Amino acid sequence: MSDASARVADSTGNWVDTHAPLWLRPYLRLSRLDRPIGSWLLLLPCWWSAALAAGVAHDLSQLPLTIALFFLGAFAMRGAGCTWNDITDRDLDARVERTRSRPIPAGQVSVRQALIFLAAQALVGLLVLLQFNRFAVITGIASLLVVAIYPFMKRITYWPQVVLGLAFSWGALMGFAVILQRIDATALLLYAGSIAWVIGYDTIYAHQDAEDDALIGVKSTARLFGTRTHEALVVFYGVAVVLIGTAFLLAGVHWPAWLGLAAFAVHLAWQISRLKIDDPLLCLRIFKSNRDAGLLLFAGLLIDAVMRI
Template identity: 55%
Template sequence: MKDQATLGEGRVADAVRGHWADTLLPAWFRPYARLSRLERPIGWWLLLWPCLWSMTLAVSTAGPGSIPSVEQILYYGAAFWLGAVAMRGAGCTYNDLVDQNIDEKVERTRSRPLPSHQVSRRNAWGWLIAQLLIGLFVLLQFNSYTIWLGFASLSVVAIYPFMKRITHWPQLVLGLAFSWGALVGWTAITGQLALAPVMMYLGAIVWTIGYDTIYAHQDKEDDVMIGVKSTALLFAENTREWLILFYAVMVLCMVLCFATAGVSWPAFVGLAIAAAHMGWQIWTLDIGNAGQCLTLFRSNTQIGWIIFAGLLVSIWA
C-alpha cells in the first residue's frame, strides 16, 4: 500500500474544518495529525481531567510540610497534559490500525488517513511508537509507584478496540482506560493509593460510559450494518434512564471521594454545578440528532473545568 501522505492533502469527513492542524502544520505531517485527532482536543481533555482532579485533590488534602511546591505542581500538570495528548493520539492511531476494515465501511470514518490511504500501515505503526515513546518520557518524570501504575493501564488500552466486536459494553472498557488518571494523579503527589482516588476512579468510569454512550448514538445505524456493538445500541430508547443512573453514580462516587479526602466546601459546590450540567445533558438529549449528540458529548469538558475549579479553590478555602 503506497503512502499518500505527501501526494496531496486529504480531507477527513468528521474532522474540524479550518483547524490549525490542517492549516499551519506541514502538508506531509497533516495525515499523522489526523491519525492522532489533534484537531479534536476534546479527547485529550477528557483523558486529562481525571489526572488534574486527582492531583489537585491530593494537593488540597496534603498535610503541613508535605505540600508540593508551586513549581512542582505546575511541572506535573504540564507533564500530565503532554502525556494526555500523546497517549490519546497513540490510542487513536492504534484504534485506527485495528479498525481500518470497519472504518472503510462507515461514511463518517472512511476518509480517515488509513482507509483513504493517506498513510501506510507501516508508517502508522511508526507514528504510534513515536507517541508511545513520548508517553514513556512523561511517565518517567514521576515516582516509581506511579510509573508502574501507568504501565498497568496499557493492558486495558490494548484490548479496548476489540471490545465492540464481542460486547455491547466497549464504553465500560474505555472508562477503565480513560479514568486511569484518577489513580496516577494522586500517586504522583503521595506515592501511594488511597480510598479517595479509587472512588474518583469509579466515578470517572461511569461518567465516561455516560458521555461515550451519547457519542456512540452518532454511529448506531452504521454499527448495526457492520455488526459492531455499543451501549447506544443496547440502551436504545432507554438511553435517558441509563444516563440518569450513570451520572447519579458518578456524583455519588465523587461525593464519597471528597468526603473521604476531607476537602473543603468549594469542591462540593463545583460538583453540584457539574451535576446540574449533567442533568441538562439528559434533559435536552435527542438520540436521533447526531449533531446534538456530538455537541452534548463535547460539553463534558465543561464538567471537567467545573470540578477542577472547585477542587482548586478548595486548596485555599
Template identity: 55%
Template sequence: MTAEAGRDGALPDARPDSLVLRLTPDFALPYVQLARLDRPAGWQLLLAPCWWSAALAGDAVHRGPDLRHLLLFLIGAIAMRGAGCTYNDILDRDLDAGVARTRGRPLPSGRVSPRAAALFLAAQALVGLVALVAFNRFSIGLGLASLIVVAIYPLTKRVTSWPQAALGLAFSWGALMGWSARFGALGAPALLLYAAAFCWTIGYDTIYALQDARDDAIVGIKSTARLFGRHARLGVGAFYLLTALLAQAALLAAGGGWIAELGWAAFAAHLVWQLSKVEGASEKTALMLFRANRDAGLLLFLGFAVEGWTRAALG
C-alpha cells in the same frame, strides 16, 4: 512516512476552523488526524481525571495541585491519546471503512499505510514514556499497567455491547495517577474517583456513540448506544448519577471543603443539562454534548484546585 497532499481528507467530526488544522502542512494532515490533534476533546477528557486526582490529592494535604504534575499529565494525555487512537485505527481500519463518519480516516482512505501508522504510534508512545518516567516508581509501574487495558479496548466492540466500559477503565486511569504521583501509593479517595470517572466515561461515550448507531448495526460494531436504544437517556442518566455520587464520596474521603463542593455541584448540574438534551439527539447534538464534557470536567477540577489553593493561602 508519506501521505497524499491536499485537504480532501477533512473529517466530518473535526472543526474545520481549528487552529491546529490551519497551521498543519498538507503532508502532515493525515498524522494530525491519526492522533486526533484536530479533535482535542479526546485528550481533554483523558486529562480530566488526572487533574481531578492531582487536585484532590492537594486538598488532602491542604495544598493546591502540583503544577509540575499538571504539566506532565498534559503532555502524557496528548501523547497517549494520540497513540491510543492510532492503535485503534490500525486495528479498526476495515470496520472504519464501513461507517460513514470514519471511512475518510487516514488508514481506511489509504492516505497512510499501516506500517507508517505503526511507526507514528511508536513515536507518540515514546513521548508518553518520557513524561511517565518523571514520576515516582509506584506511578511508573501504575502507568505501565494501564497499557494492558488500552490494548484490549479496541477489540471489545467486536465481542461485547459494553466497549464503553473498557474505554472507561482506560480513560479513568488518571484518577489513580494524580493521587499516586503525590503520595507514591493509592488511597480510598483515588479509588472512588476512579469509579466516578469510569461511570462518567461510559455516559459521555454512549452519547458519542449515538452518532454511529445506525452504521454500527450494519457493520456489526457493538455499543451501549445500540444496547440502550430508545432508553439511551435513562442509561446515560444512571451512569451520570453514579458519577456524581462517587465523586462526592471521593471528595468527602479526601476532606474537601465548601469550595470543592461548589465545583462538584457545578459538575453535577452540567451532567443534568446534558441529560435534558439527549432524548432524540441528532448526530450534531450528540457530538456537541460529548465535547461539552470538557467543560464539565474543568468545573470539577477548578473546584478541587481552588479549594487547595485557598487552604494553602490561609495557612
C-alpha cells in the same frame, strides 16, 4: 486526493486543516489533534486526582509541574491510543460513513507508517511518565493493557464503554500515585466515579454511529440502550456524582470542591435534558461539552487545595 477530500468527516475548519503542513496533516489526524476533545477528557481525571491529592497532602509544591506533565502525557498517550485504534479498526472504519475518511482507510498513511508514528507518541508518553516516582511509573505502565484491548471490545460486547472508562479514567489514580505515592479508597472512588462519567458521555458519542454500527455488527451501549438512553444516563451520571462525592467526603474537602461538584452535576443534568439521540450533530456537541463539565469540577478542587494550604 485534494486536501478537502482528505479531511475527516466530522472535523473541518480546525487548525490542522488550515495551517498545518500538508505532509503532516494525516499524522495529526491520526493523533486526533484536529479533534482534541478526547485528550481533554483523558486529562481531566488526571487533574482532578492531582488537585485532590495535593489537598489531602496539604502540599502544593508538586502540583504545578504535575499538572503540566499530565497535560503533555495525556495528549501524547491519547494520540498513541487513537493511532492504535485506527490500526486495529481500519477495516471497520472503511465501512462507516463518519470514519471512512480517517487517514488509514483513506490511504493517506500506511499501517507501517502508523505503527512508527504510534511508537514515537508512546515514547513521548514514556518520557513524561519517567519524570514521576517509581510507584507512579508502574501505575502508569499498568494502564497499557486496558488501552491495548479496548479497540477489540466493540466486536464482542455491548459494553465497550466500560473498558474505555477503565482506560480514560486511569488518571484518577495517577494523581494519587504521583503526589501521595499510594492508591487508597479515595482514589478508587474517584476512579469509579470517572468510569461512570465516561460510560455516560461515550454513550452519547456512540449514538452518532448507531445505525452504521448496527449494519456492520459493531456493539455499543448506544445500541444496547437505544430509546432508553436518557434513563441510562440518569443512572450513570448519577452514580458518577455520588461516587465522586463519596471520595470528597473521605478526602475532607471544603466548600469550593462541593461547589465544583454541584456545577458538574448541573451540567450533566443539562446534557440529559438537551439530548436527542437521533440528532448526530447535537450528540457531538453535547459530548464535547463534557470538557466544560470536567473543568468546573477541577476548578473547585484546585481552589480547595489552595485553601487547605
